[in-house]
Amino acid sequence: RKEVEQDPGPFNVPEGATVAFNCTYSNSASQSFFWYRQDCRKEPKLLMSVYSSGNEDGRFTAQLNRASQYISLLIRDSKLSDSATYLCVVTRNTGGFKTIFGAGTRLFVKA
Amino acid sequence: SAVISQKPSRDICQRGTSLTIQCQVDSQVTMMFWYRQQPGQSLTLIATANQGSEATYESGFVIDKFPISRPNLTFSTLTVSNMSPEDSSIYLCSVRRGTEVAVEQFFGPGTRLTVL
Numbered sequence: 001r002k003e004v005e006q007d008p009g010p011f012n013v014p015e016g017a018t019v020a021f022n023c024t025y026s027n028s029a030s031q032s033f034f035w036y037r038q039d040c041r042k043e044p045k046l047l048m049s050v051y052s053s054g055n056e057d058g059r060f061t062a063q064l065n066r067a068s069q070y071i072s073l074l075i076r077d078s079k080l081s082d083s084a085t086y087l088c089v090v091t092r093n094t095g096g097f098k099t100i101f102g103a104g105t106r107l108f109v110k111a
Numbered sequence: 112s113a114v115i116s117q118k119p120s121r122d123i124c125q126r127g128t129s130l131t132i133q134c135q136v137d138s139q140v141t142m143m144f145w146y147r148q149q150p151g152q153s154l155t156l157i158a159t160a161n162q163g164s165e166a167t168y169e170s171g172f173v174i175d176k177f178p179i180s181r182p183n184l185t186f187s188t189l190t191v192s193n194m195s196p197e198d199s200s201i202y203l204c205s206v207r208r209g210t211e212v213a214v215e216q217f218f219g220p221g222t223r224l225t226v227l
Contacts, residue, residue, distance in 0.1 A: 034215075046215050099156075099207075099216060
């Protein structure tokens with residue numbers, strides 16, 4: 001089992017739809033959580049950090065449930081430009097600082 | 112933020128040959144990281160390049176296959192040696208900024224390698 005697991009994709013949604021991505025992590029020592037976005041043939045870039053209290057950035061809302069070891073990303077009013085792969089990323093400092101990347105969920109937003 | 116450049120951006124190579132990928136960062140960093148991303152997969156850490164000491168390799172990766180240089184605090188190279196088609200992948204250079212609880216990772220644009 002992978003340490004960070006994400007929804008299998010791809011997600012195909014129309015413009016304006018709300019879409020939710022889920023992610024679970026298996027190591028309870030995980031300390032920081034992020035969503036990265038990777039466009040086709042481009043490098044990953046930080047979309048937002050995820051805090052226990054939840055955080056929102058415009059149309060994007062991220063939530064963390066430490067008890068369930070679960071992270072989510074909600075995108076409201078999807079735009080064509082949201083089409084990308086969304087990577088769930090977790091860090092921990094056990095046996096050295098490590099960053100663990102999920103396999104990513106592909107999103108296609110259609111007109 | 113960090114600005115990272117990589118060369119070459121892509122290459123097509125014959126099996127048995129070697130390719131050296133260069134990574135340049137716009138400011139000094141203690142550690143630079145080399146990742147591999149195979150088609151449809153997520154990122155896998157190959158090694159951490161430390162300035163002034165040998166690179167630290169992750170399980171499944173060895174120095175003979177992926178020798179790394181780190182001559183100064185802004186530059187590193189990764190060589191993919193004796194290539195086979197299984198080495199076809201995107202290779203990404205990366206640095207981290209921030210603290211352990213608020214760290215952001217920045218990536219170079221990647222080198223897309225195809226081995227025939």
